Amino acid sequence: MEEASFAGREATGWPVPKLFRVLRRGLGLRDLTKDVLAGLTVGVVALPLAMAFAIASHVPPERGIFTAIVAGFLISFLGGSRFAVGGPTGAFVVIIAGVVDRHGYDGLVLTTLLAGAMLLLMGAARLGKLIKFIPYPVTTGFTSGIAVLIFFSQLTEFFGMKLAHVPSEFLPKVALLASSLDKVDPATSAIGLVSLGAILLARRFFPIIPAPVFGVAVGAVTAAAFFLPVETIGTRFGGIPSALPAFTPPTLDWSSVKGLMPDAMTIALLAGIESLLCCVVADGMTGDRHDSSAELMAQGTANIASVLFGGIPATGAIARTVTSIKSGAVSPVAGCVHALTLVLFVLFAAPLASAIPLASLAAVLLVVAFDMSEYRRFARLLKAPRSDVSVLLATFSLTVLVDLTVAVYVGVLLASLLFMRRMSELTEISTWKLPGNDKEEDEAPMSLAGRSDGPGDYESCPLPSGNVAGDDSIQVYEIDGPFFFGIADRFQDILDVVKGKPRVFILDVTHTPTIDSTGVNALEGFIRKCRHRKIELFLVGARPHFLTTMHRFGTDDLIGPDHLYNSVIEAIQAAEKVPYRI
Structure with missing residues (x-):
């Protein structure tokens, strides 16, 4: 009866977060224990990922942690999924880095605030179901393209190549990397390879161990044991602050809104697609059903709050969500505990982050990029009808060679045209x-x-x-x-x-x-x-x-x-x- 009453309120009023429904029905001690243990596990997994995504986005590592704390908590607290876990993800790395390079962090704040407002409007207008209609070739195309960009962007850190200027364009970047092989640093490369090997071994033989954490730990221990002169979080960023994120009034240059609007729309669309895709994956694993409107509202709120507390854009994180489910999570409490776990790290263990080699974090991102590439699905889609293959290759090519924003817009346009064509064929x-x-x-x-x-x-x-x-x-x-x-x-x-x-x-x-x-x-x-x-x-x-x-x-x-x-x-x-x- 309670579920029905909430459903009735949803039909006529504001979307009801999933956590409120769970608490309304009651959460037993046994389930609460499962959520706490799952949240602790996901928090440990999220730590190196949050820092790696922040560094790859051209911002200090603590901004990634602050995002996982603030946005991660709000996405679980207000979201429409019982199991989805949110935070910084690889989907945003390319677009965030571009905004920061062009407009600085203040420009990113304004961009994310605009994106958050768009997500709130999308949730209020109940557009979540429409976003899920974006065809698979489009999402696969730009996700695989982002993976390629992340992979090549991390090679300089992985091999310790000291390059004065790395072009943002893909082809010039690849040409520069190919011509700079003589600048590979042996010590840094060794730590990168050790970390990468540890991650792959943990995933293959010890799946119970969080692979990113294991890889980073092995890399840090190896570098310290052999006194290798590699760059770490401490040497480049001075470590991680041992204080919680504080509210920072943004400095907004409203005259730049017009120039930032395309990036804001891209972030909003990517956040919507990624978060709802994450919810669909969670539903498929658990048999639950998410509320897309509540999820979009939570994403909008979380992104606005994230940058007001020193973070970056966030969305649903599929890998962390799957980890949470496999660790026994039964409610959104697990996602909230994951954020609180990162709070404990900031308060009591932040100095340990100073010893983490940047090559180890690069190794983490190389694995993330490989997972994002979905190469098997990409290859399978090449056997699809010619129209689907064209959309896939166009979106992928534009993401890699031109710009993610252009790729998203063209992908959505192609998706619309493809939908209209197929609808006309039905008549x-x-x-x-x-x-x-x-x-x-x-x-x-x-x-x-x-x-x-x-x-x-x-x-x-x-x-x-x-x-x-x-x-x-x-x-x-x-x-x-x-x-x-x-x-x-x-x-x-x-x-x-x-x-x-x-x-x-x-x-x-x-x-x-x-x-x-x-x-x-x-x-x-x-x-x-x-x-x-x-x-x-x-x-x-x-x-x-x-x-x-x-x-x-x-x-x-x-x-x-x-x-x-x-x-x-x-x-x-x-x-x-x-x-x-x-």
Whole structure:
């Protein structure tokens, strides 16, 4: 009953966070214990990832930790998923680094505030379900592209290459790396390889051990044991502050809003896609169902709060969510505990971070990039229909070679065009054809009207050839599916390909649930064509929504009330009384 009452409130009011529902039903001590243990595990896993993502985003490592604390807590506290864990992720690394390089951290704050506001509006407007309609080739394309960019961006840290300036463009960057192999630092490379090997070994043979933590720890111990001169968090950033994130009033340059808006829209869209994808993964593993509106509201709130407390953009983290579920989490409490675990680290163990080699964090990100690449799924999608492959390769190429923002916009545009094309393919324009004029054929119209099997059949356009009772003077066409802009062009061509010179044209829209303004315009143009060629047009089976739309545009008056029929058989009987015109 409680779940039903909350569902009712959701239908008419503000989305209800999942945690509130769980607490309303009650959370036993046993489940609470599971959540605490799962949260501790995820917190340990999140620590090196948060720092690595921050450094890769061209900001100090503590900003990643602050994000995991503030945004991670709020995403679990206010979110629409029972299991999703949030924080900084690889999806944002490229876009954040670009904003910071161009506009500084203050520019990133304003960009994220705008993105957070967009996410709140998307949640309030219940647009979560629409975001989930973005096709798989689009998300795979830019996710794989981001993975490639992250991978190559970390090679300088992994190999300790001291380069004065690394181009942001992909091809010049690759060319510079290839020409700078003589600048590889042996000690740094050794630590990177040791850390990478430790991560892979832990994942393969000791899955119970958090692989990123193990890799970073092995790298730090190895560097300290052999007194290797490698760069660490301490040598570059001076360590991690031993204080909790404090509220920092932002310095906003509103004159730059116009320039930051594309990046803000990209962050909002990526956060929405990534967080809802994370929720879908969690639902698939647990059988639960998330609330997309509540999740988007939580993402908006979390991103706004994150940058107000010194953080960076955040979203749902699939790897941490899966870790939480596998560790026994049963509610959003686990995600909240994960954030509190990082609070304890900042307060009591921050000095330990100073010894972490940057090459070890680079190794963590190389593995993250490999996981993000989804190379198996990418290769499998290459076997998909040509249109899907084109969308995949276009999105991937634009992400890598041009810009992530451009890739997201083009990907969404291509997704929309692909959706419209496939929707138009679902709507068929068919003609009713009878083979002759015997008794069985004369009974066929009744079979058609009753939608039962009979000698009459439908054949697909674009080259229709129809007759009724062996006579081309009465022709019957059916539109099966929505009559919208996607099929308007095909519909306009019907009169150009019909056989003979009909005196009556019967259009059956019994299976047409709706019509849009473009469809209305096409229908009106068709009516005028018929009149110009002295052909009577009868409309059959128009549904209430269809009739209402026509009435708003006055199309029903253009057709004429006496030309509207409930069945094809009635229309045929009326058509037989229409005289021939010369």
